[in-house]
Amino acid sequence: MNKKASEIFDIPKKARRKKLIELIPDYEIDDVFRKTLENQKYNKISLNFWGNERKFLEIEAYYLKENNEVMLIINDYTPIQKMEENFKEFLGNASHELRTPLTSIQILIDLFSEKKITLEEIYSEFFPYLRREIERMSKLISNLLNLSRLEAGVIELQPKDVSLYESVINVLDRLSPHISKKNLKVSINLPENIVIFADPQYLDTILFNLIENAVKYTPSLGKIEVGVNDKNEYLVLWVQDTGIGIPEKDIDRIFDRFYRVSKSRTNEDGFSSGLGLSIVKKLVERHGWSIKVESKLGEGTKFEIIIPKRKEGNNI
Ligand SMILES: Nc1ncnc2c1ncn2[C@@H]1O[C@H](COP(=O)(O)OP(=O)(O)OP(=O)(O)O)[C@@H](O)[C@H]1O
Ligand SMILES: [Mg+2]
Structure with a gap:
């Protein structure tokens, strides 16, 4: 043996x-x-x-x-089997998520055409609901599209000098409703003049997913920090939270497609597809960078992206 x-x-x-x-x-x-x-x-x-x-x-x-x-x-074949199970569960969830808003729209049209609801009710009740549903649908679809393009290798990066500070602020702005709803304290530890060579759109996807996770998996009144350390040869960009953490047994799998630690981890009604980090990892690698994670259950999580400096030394 x-x-x-x-x-x-x-x-x-x-x-x-x-x-x-x-x-x-x-x-x-x-x-x-x-x-x-x-x-x-x-x-x-x-x-x-x-x-x-x-x-x-x-x-x-x-x-x-x-x-x-x-x-x-x-x-x-355990890993392959597990991936297949995750995928099946994901398909079930995804079809359900996509069907819900469509059913709502159908009911709405029926009620309206039978004159059972007023225009006023549509504006005040159905539209905000539909808006939320449609946002979830588009997020799911764009995640799936991104992932399949990345896997097919048809994504071309268009890197240029990007201000890291502006990219981070931009993401925080978009997440600010969630941040204030949970009363999270956010601090930014990076110089305003720092510039990296990256594809702006995909850098945004990377930052958005990491910071969105930090927000999603940190309970009210917690703390989120985004920062950069300059290590001569490379930069370390990090996102740290004081959230629920990731169990040790799951840590190697969180970058897998469709992998979620468990369904009951957030009390948000937001749909979680388990695609975010797999997209992040692929995009990080496409840039020639690497990603690491450290986490303690119940204490918090830190993601680090290692960004080698360009030989000419002009990316900072
Ligand atoms: N900062 C974090 N703190 C605690 N757990 C995390 C954190 N980031 C990720 N996780 C865990 O890793 C899993 C995978 O994360 P990933 O971003 O890929 O998927 P998701 O957030 O569940 O869904 P999606 O990003 O597609 O909406 C999550 O389900 C979550 O349990
Ligand atoms: Mg996520």
Whole structure:
């Protein structure tokens, strides 16, 4: 047994030379082993293995004639399986989100054409509601479009010198209704004259998603800080919050498409698609930068973007 196999089945080193079923307590695996030994032919099965956590495995059993042995090859498809599950859940949510506003518009038209509501009621009640719904629809659609373009590689960056300070202020302005609703304290720790070489539109997407997350996942009266550190060879742009934090077991997965830590993490009615950070990561990498995250559950989160300076040294 190689190292990977003992990791998959949590088998301690000393435990070798035992019966298969004692090492791997799974009757389906034991069955395929026996069957292969008996009929001396190749067999393949897929199964869920319940160890410390559920794993989705494909087991291939080869009969080895010379020593009358069976070789098991274990393929661990858990990450792919999880992504598929996330994607299915996302599709369900997304179709629901897209259908809700359409149903509302339909009801509205019916009521209005049957003269059951007045124009006044439409203005005061339905329009603000529809506006919110449509904003959510457009956000979802533009996230999906951005992601599929990025994955297809058809996005061309058009980098130029951009004022980081102005970009940050611009994003904070757009988020200010949410910031004041939650009474969050925001501080900006960056020189006004700092300039980086970036595509302005995509830099905006990056900053917006990171700061939106900080706002979304920080409870009322919390603190958000945006800043830059100059490290000679590179700049570190950071967004820090005193929010709910990210559990350690999820931290490696938050940049995956459709991954959300859990549905119940915000009390906002805003729809969360789990696409924000995957778009951020792709855009950061397209710029030749990198992104890191540090987080403590219940204390807060800090995202850092490492931006190498251009050789001529003229991006600051
Ligand atoms: N600053 C943060 N504090 C705590 N948790 C965070 C923070 N940023 C991201 N997360 C967690 O990481 C997950 C993935 O974030 P991401 O931005 O990709 O998706 P989202 O915010 O759920 O949805 P979307 O951005 O598409 O509206 C979130 O669901 C959230 O649980
Ligand atoms: Mg987000």
